[in-house]
Amino acid sequence: MDADVMVIGGSFAGMSAALQLVRGLRQVIVIDGRSPRNRFAAASHGVFGLDGVSPGEIHERALEQLLRYPTARVIEGQASTAAQIEGGFLVTLASGTAFSARKLILATGLKDELPDIPGIEARWGQTVIHCPYCHGFELRNRPLGVLATSHLSAHQAGMIPDWGPTTYFTQGTFEPDPEQRDYLQKRGVTIEHAPVVEVLGEAPALSGVRLADDRVIELGGLYVGPKTRMASPLAEQLGCVFYDGPMGPVVQVDDLKQTTVPGVFAAGDMSNPMQNATLAAGSGVIAGFNAHRILMQEDPGRIAAQA
Known part of the structure; x- marks a missing residue:
C-alpha cells in the first residue's frame, strides 16, 4: 500500500483529517483537486482564529503546516475512480496515476446548483x-x-x-x-x-x-439556498449509502464519520446536513481520529518506532 490513509479533498475537512493522522505518525496521501466549494468567497468568516482570512490563504497555511510532517504527501490532481482492492482501496486520478491505501477519507464536498x-x-x-x-x-x-x-x-x-x-x-x-x-x-x-x-x-x-x-x-x-449535489462520483462508485438532506443528497455516516462501506469515512459538507467551514473542519478531525483508531485496532502490534 502507498499509504495508511488516503484523503480525497484538500479543503477544510480533508486537511483537518490529514493533520490528525500525520501527528499520529501515519503515512497519509492527500489528493487535492484545488476546486473547493468556497472558492467564490473573498473571505471566510466565523472561523475561530481565522475570521476574515481568504479560503485560499487558509488553504496555503494548512498545506504548509501539514507538509512539516514527514509522513504527509499531497498530490494535486482530480480523483476520478475509486475501488476496493485486497487490503484496502485503489484511487485513480484523471492523469491515470493510481494510489492505494488501507483506509479512505472522502472530503470531496458539494457543488451548488444556483x-x-x-x-x-x-x-x-x-x-x-x-x-x-x-x-x-x-x-x-x-x-x-x-x-x-x-x-x-x-x-x-x-x-x-x-x-x-x-x-x-x-x-x-x-x-x-x-x-x-x-x-x-x-x-x-x-x-x-x-x-x-x-x-x-x-x-x-x-x-x-x-x-x-x-x-x-x-x-x-x-x-x-441552492440545491446541492456531490462534487465527486467516488462515494457512489464505492457503494456508500446516501440520504436526502435539506437541499440535496448527503452521505450517510455514523458518529465516527464512517460510511456504510467499511474502511471508508466521509467528512465535510458531503456528510453534514448543516454546512459551514468550521463544521467541515470539525468533521474532518473526527474522521481522522477514528480512521487512526481503527488502524490501531487492526494492527495492535505496530509501535511508534516503526513509523
Whole structure:
C-alpha cells in the first residue's frame, strides 16, 4: 500500500483529517483537486482564529503546516475512480496515476446548483450568498432579499431581519403557510409573490432585482439556498449509502464519520446536513481520529518506532 490513509479533498475537512493522522505518525496521501466549494468567497468568516482570512490563504497555511510532517504527501490532481482492492482501496486520478491505501477519507464536498436567473452566478459568494453567519455581517443594514428555492426558504427569511430589512420572494411557488406568514409578519418581512427574473447592478455589487411584472426592488444583498449535489462520483462508485438532506443528497455516516462501506469515512459538507467551514473542519478531525483508531485496532502490534 502507498499509504495508511488516503484523503480525497484538500479543503477544510480533508486537511483537518490529514493533520490528525500525520501527528499520529501515519503515512497519509492527500489528493487535492484545488476546486473547493468556497472558492467564490473573498473571505471566510466565523472561523475561530481565522475570521476574515481568504479560503485560499487558509488553504496555503494548512498545506504548509501539514507538509512539516514527514509522513504527509499531497498530490494535486482530480480523483476520478475509486475501488476496493485486497487490503484496502485503489484511487485513480484523471492523469491515470493510481494510489492505494488501507483506509479512505472522502472530503470531496458539494457543488451548488444556483437558480437559472441572470445575474446570480456572477455575484455568488459576494452579494448573492447563502449563510448569514458566513457573510451576513458584511451586508448588514442594507435592504436584503431571500429568494425562495425550497420549503426551507421561509424559515431563512425569518432569520435575515437581524441583519437588515428583508423581502421574501416566494417565486410564486414557495408560499408561506399561515403559521410562517404570521411569523414573517411579526419579523417585519415583506412577502413578494411576483418572481425575480433578473439581478441588477455592476457585479459583484448588487443594486436590486427585476420582477416578472417589470417592477424593480432595491436590494443590497440576496440570500439563496441552492440545491446541492456531490462534487465527486467516488462515494457512489464505492457503494456508500446516501440520504436526502435539506437541499440535496448527503452521505450517510455514523458518529465516527464512517460510511456504510467499511474502511471508508466521509467528512465535510458531503456528510453534514448543516454546512459551514468550521463544521467541515470539525468533521474532518473526527474522521481522522477514528480512521487512526481503527488502524490501531487492526494492527495492535505496530509501535511508534516503526513509523
